[in-house]
Amino acid sequence: MKKNFLKKQDFLLKILSLALSIVLWAVVMDxxxxxxxxxxxxxxxxxxxxxxxxxxxxxxxxxxxxxxxxxxxxxxxxxxxxxxxxxxxxxxxxxxxxxxxxxxxxxxxxxxxxxxxxxxxxxxxxxxxxxRVESKDVPVEVNVTGTPDDGYRAGKPTTATKKVTVSGPATDLAQVSKAVAAVDVTGRNSSLADYECRVTLYDQDGAAFTSNYITSQTEKIKVSVPIYRVNNIPLTVTLKDGGSLTQNQVQCVIDPENVEVIASNQAVLSDIKEINLGEIDLGSVHTGTPISMSIKDKLPSGVSLVSGQPETANVTISVDGIATRKVQVSKFAWNDTAQENTPYTVNILTKSVEMELRGSESQLKKVDVNNLSIGLTYDSVSLGVGRHTVKGVATTVGLPSGVTLVEEDIEVEIEITDTHVSDETITSDKTDSTDDTDSTVAEPTAHRTRKGGGSQ
Incomplete structure (x- = not known):
């Protein structure tokens, strides 16, 4: 009983001590x-x-x-x-x-x-x-990525949205040059119509531009991409007999032999069996020399080349058993068609013209170049003083049997001068001279024009 009393008193003392401490702390703090x-x-x-x-x-x-x-x-x-x-x-x-x-x-x-x-x-x-916060319009560009299904190609993408408006700080805005929408056509064999694409802003260096402060009024645009079936079409030419050659005597190599084309209307492609590049005259062709011929210009309406295909082809004609010889012709026969004698002197500036002969090797060796000449016909009065380019015509005399001249366009450069001006200059020089010795005036190398013709 006594122990319980003491324990109770001890507990009360502890409580009292704690309360006094709190009161004392509060007093001190206050x-x-x-x-x-x-x-x-x-x-x-x-x-x-x-x-x-x-x-x-x-x-x-x-x-x-x-x-x-x-x-x-x-x-x-x-x-x-x-x-x-x-x-x-x-x-x-x-x-x-x-x-x-x-x-x-x-x-x-x-x-x-x-x-x-x-x-x-x-x-x-x-x-x-x-x-400063500003706005501007930037052009929209659509890029096609990926590869369609085998035998198909993607055409040019289109969109009705040509530009988008972007806003933001002027410093950042100045770096934005375009908005690009990328369309993935991987594995596709049919066209895309009004396909919704997100646009990405790009800077002038072609890098994607990111800024927390630039906003675009248009985040997505609708894009259409045609997907075409590809056809491989052979190239051909038409050979015209000439210059003792027939199409049965020559070999024709076209590079490339085929091209890949596409068309929006598949029925159009089904009707195309070949693409003819045009006619080659065997009488004027240089054997062994490639001829560049346009492919693009010969495509039917509605048909176009697949991207990356060549727009021209090289056509080379070769002949078995027939040789060629190239010669330099420097003999010119001129004819001035002016109706009266003129005061002009004509100088032929072209020294020589390369021409090609065709035939057997033995016969080609017999050709005398002196029997080849180039005829020039011009009207000096119509042309007047100065340099001019006139057409020439190749003429041959006594070519060996079986030898033919390859026909081609010949251009010769001439210079027309006024003889009266030259004579007055020479007279003035003689009058002004104080030398007592005889002066000899050299004959000009050019010919003085008159009605009729001559040779040089």
Missing amino acids: VDNPERNMRFDDVPVRIIGASQLKAATGLELIEGEDTTVTVSLRGQSKSVGEVRASQITATVDISGLIEANEYDLPVTVSVSKSGVETNYVNPGKVHVRVD
Whole structure:
């Protein structure tokens, strides 16, 4: 009984001691109330002065709006302990900025509680960016990616959207040059119509442009891509007999032999068995020398070459058992068709013209080049003084049996001068000379034109 009483008294003493301690602490705190610090994290920073900045300069806040800081307050323990986060205001003033740029501006902190002051702010400055917000239109480009099913090719993509409007800071906006929509046609064998594609902005260097501050009014566009079945069509030419050659005597090689073509109407392709490049006159062709002939110009309406296919073909004619010999012809026969004698002198500037002979090797060796000449017909009065290009006609005399001349267009350059001007110059030179010795005037190498003809 006595033990229980003592235990009970001991417990009451402990309770009393604790209560006295609390009372004593409260009394001390109420009397002394010492200073202390209190930290507040994630205090939002409010940007002020934006409307004044825009009104004065046209600049707007681009970056720095969602920033927080840590604030440490100092004051009497009781006062600091009563501060709530909502009573702390952190601000950055941008009203004094004058040009588009990035800035580190100081943070100002105020507390709606007396007896409390700011100990420190971390960070003490906030990074902001200001710029003019503008808009512009950029062209839309559609790219086809991937490879369709075997035997099919993708045609040129189309879209009704030719441009999109993008907005954002002027500095970023200046880097945007186009909007690109990519269409993947991997494995397809049918056309795409009004296929919805997302557009990506690209800069002037062809790289995708990313910015958190650039927006496009149009994020997706509709694109159509035709998918064509490919046909492999052989190339042909028509050979015209001439120059002692017939098409049965020659070999014709066309490079390439075939081309891949497509058409929007498959029925059109079904009717095409070959693509004829045109006619080759065997009388004027140079054997062994490739002739470039257009493929593109010979395609039927509605048919086009597959991308990457050549637009021209090289056609080479060769002859078995018939040799060729190339000679330089420097003999010219001229004929001035002017109706009266003219005061002009004509000088032939072309020294020689290469011509090709065809026949057996033994007969070609017998050809005398002196029996070959080029006839020139012109009207010096119509042409007048100066340099001119006139047509020439090859003439032959006494060619050996079986030897023929390959027909071709011949052009010769001539120069027409006024004889009277030249004579006056020579007379003036003689009159002005003080030398007593005889002066000899050389005969000009050119011929003086007159009605009729001559040779050189």
